[in-house]
Amino acid sequence: MVEKVYNMTYGNTKIVEMLISDENVNFIHMIFNKGEGLPEHLSNSNVYMTVIRGTLSIGLDEQEIHEYKQGSVLKIPFKTKMNVGNKHDEILELIVVKAPAPVK
Template sequence: MVEQLFKLTGGDDKIVEKVILDENLHYIHAIINQSDGFPEHYTNAVVYMTVIRGIVSLQLDEQDYYAYPTGTVLKIPFNTKMILNNFNPETLELILIKAPPPEELPE
């Protein structure tokens, strides 16, 4: 078998799973429930974010929050201040790709 297989967790329970962490990219799958999210942090790589379902509310740098619906793909620059939340009743599901990956692997 030449290819490698990876599996995403389904459902509605909160999860942040690091599906692929290698020298080419980091591929992260997240499911986030209403009134939950990621705390303020600075991106440690260029982040490509795909909204698979739900609506993600993002505050980037000093901008106001902005809501992005299902089907949106965002490119967020390296070292951008980011706060991510799900303010909506629908479960939020995201794919986050960091490419190139950060120098240090997350713990």
């Protein structure tokens, strides 16, 4: 086989799973219920965030929180302060791609 296959977990409970982490890219799948999210942090690479379902509530740097619905794709620059969460009843599901992959 030439390809390598990765499988996402499907469901409705909180999950943050690193599917691909190599020298090129980090590919992360996340599911959050209402009131869940990530701790506030600085982006450690360029971040491309796709809303698969639900509504993303995100504060970037000193901006107020903006909301993005299913189908939205955000490009967030390196070293941006991020506050990511779900403030809605509907489940939030995201795909996050970090490119280039962060150096640890």
